[in-house]
Amino acid sequence: MPPRIKVNDIAFFERPLPFVRPFRFGAVTITASTQLFVRVEIEVEGKGRATGASAEMLAPKWFDKRPHLTEAQSLDGLRRSLAIARELYLAKGFDTAFGRHAKCIGPQVAACAAEDIPPLTAGFGPAEIDKAILDALLRAAGVNFFEGMAGNIAGIDARLTPDLDDAVIARFLSTRRRLDRVAIRHTVGMDDTVEGDGGVADPNENADARYFKLKLNGDPAHDAARLARIGRELARLPYATKVTLDANEQYADLAALSALVDRLDHDAALRPIAANLFYIEQPMPRDITKASPLGGLATRSFIIDEADDSYDAFPQARALGYRGISSKSCKGIYKSVINATRAAAWSADGGEYFISGEDLTCQAGLGVQQDLALGALIGVAHAERNGHHYVDGFADTPADEADAFLTAHPDLYMRDGGKVRLAIHDGDLLTGSIAAASGFASSIHPDWSTMQPLKRPTPRVSQEQTI
Numbered sequence: 001m002p003p004r005i006k007v008n009d010i011a012f013f014e015r016p017l018p019f020v021r022p023f024r025f026g027a028v029t030i031t032a033s034t035q036l037f038v039r040v041e042i043e044v045e046g047k048g049r050a051t052g053a054s055a056e057m058l059a060p061k062w063f064d065k066r067p068h069l070t071e072a073q074s075l076d077g078l079r080r081s082l083a084i085a086r087e088l089y090l091a092k093g094f095d096t097a098f099g100r101h102a103k104c105i106g107p108q109v110a111a112c113a114a115e116d117i118p119p120l121t122a123g124f125g126p127a128e129i130d131k132a133i134l135d136a137l138l139r140a141a142g143v144n145f146f147e148g149m150a151g152n153i154a155g156i157d158a159r160l161t162p163d164l165d166d167a168v169i170a171r172f173l174s175t176r177r178r179l180d181r182v183a184i185r186h187t188v189g190m191d192d193t194v195e196g197d198g199g200v201a202d203p204n205e206n207a208d209a210r211y212f213k214l215k216l217n218g219d220p221a222h223d224a225a226r227l228a229r230i231g232r233e234l235a236r237l238p239y240a241t242k243v244t245l246d247a248n249e250q251y252a253d254l255a256a257l258s259a260l261v262d263r264l265d266h267d268a269a270l271r272p273i274a275a276n277l278f279y280i281e282q283p284m285p286r287d288i289t290k291a292s293p294l295g296g297l298a299t300r301s302f303i304i305d306e307a308d309d310s311y312d313a314f315p316q317a318r319a320l321g322y323r324g325i326s327s328k329s330c331k332g333i334y335k336s337v338i339n340a341t342r343a344a345a346w347s348a349d350g351g352e353y354f355i356s357g358e359d360l361t362c363q364a365g366l367g368v369q370q371d372l373a374l375g376a377l378i379g380v381a382h383a384e385r386n387g388h389h390y391v392d393g394f395a396d397t398p399a400d401e402a403d404a405f406l407t408a409h410p411d412l413y414m415r416d417g418g419k420v421r422l423a424i425h426d427g428d429l430l431t432g433s434i435a436a437a438s439g440f441a442s443s444i445h446p447d448w449s450t451m452q453p454l455k456r457p458t459p460r461v462s463q464e465q466t467i
Helices: 071-089 097-113 124-141 145-150 166-174 220-234 254-266 268-274 295-299 313-319 333-348 366-378 399-408 432-436
Strands: 005-025 028-044 048-058 181-188 211-215 242-246 277-281 302-304 324-327 354-357 382-384 413-416 419-422 428-430
Touching: 005 048, 005 071, 005 097, 005 124, 028 071, 028 124, 048 071, 048 124, 048 366, 071 097, 071 124, 097 124, 124 145, 124 333, 145 166, 145 366, 145 432, 166 333, 181 366, 211 220, 220 254, 220 268, 254 268, 254 295, 277 354, 302 313, 313 324, 313 333, 324 333, 324 366, 333 354, 333 366, 354 366, 354 382, 366 382, 366 432, 399 413, 399 419
Parallel strands: 181 211, 181 382, 211 242, 242 277, 277 302, 302 324, 324 354
Antiparallel strands: 005 028, 028 048, 181 428, 413 419
């Protein structure tokens, strides 16, 4: 039987996170943000108390892209998601780690909906708390993430996913073998340089990546011209490359998407991209996605990302012609495990389904380590890693804390240019030290004394109050 836990305390903290260059994706450009930290204290039945932690960037206008919201309002939605989840997770009584999640996720989505917070944002609070709880549970048991998950220490079952059964999930977890290396997929944002110094083919810029993620803006002609330029640069590299495309919901409908795919299929200038394309990620807005079967477009591989806002999103997307779904720890570690189980089961039945690794600027330290471990568990061989590109190493993290992470995980970090930053080995990240750590992918926690409490969200003023 998986151990049962109760949650005694949950605390949220933050640090400013400056970027070294603008990151433009979809309709938003980020030049700075905030890094969230979660600290929980749990009691493990019969074993005493333990503390766990997690971290994630608060990404403006990604979870909720509605145009009437400001960036600050979109971040307030994430903070409210955390606050609502905190009250739910602090309910009395013992349960498994997944059992606590399963009991909270429905009320969480409903409470957020009552405050006009959409499901993807609603899932952020539970996702971050779940990671910290799992960290504490693994520390209490004295096992690392991979050992613990192989034994289903969290008690993941099929109560939220009637298309699966408990035995299929347990069997999937028990057969997982950690990937020793995970290749980085280098992001090329909409404002990034394409040619010359600092461009796509510059090894000082791309960290010798063999995989590239190229952002799209939703205009087929503009995107095709830019992809042709990028393709010419990739062809200059002395090794083969593979690419993925990500539109972040910017293609208005199937007609616009068809125009892009037609260019990929027939434009000779796009052959270096089209011949090496793995998949196209979240091309259309999430609401249009759910109402638009891909039809003949499904001959290309498509995945959902922002449309992944519930446990039944992947089966629904599969019925529309999608072959894949993204794993992001900010959307929920348990959902990633469930979706990886589905992809394996559907593929065993003769299909070609997969789960990908996409990075919402996971930062050096807990954020990148926990997301890397999750991908290495479920078989993500290459993952977008854009934190190393848009943020200067550990950024404004105190030097002593950055040094502590370097000492604890010397295969994952290095000192370069006066900063501790990710160590990328021939385009790969190594997972050895995160596997050796008791807990969720880190042998140490950040220095809580150097952080501020998470800012409270600004109360929304209703239309009635303004009249």
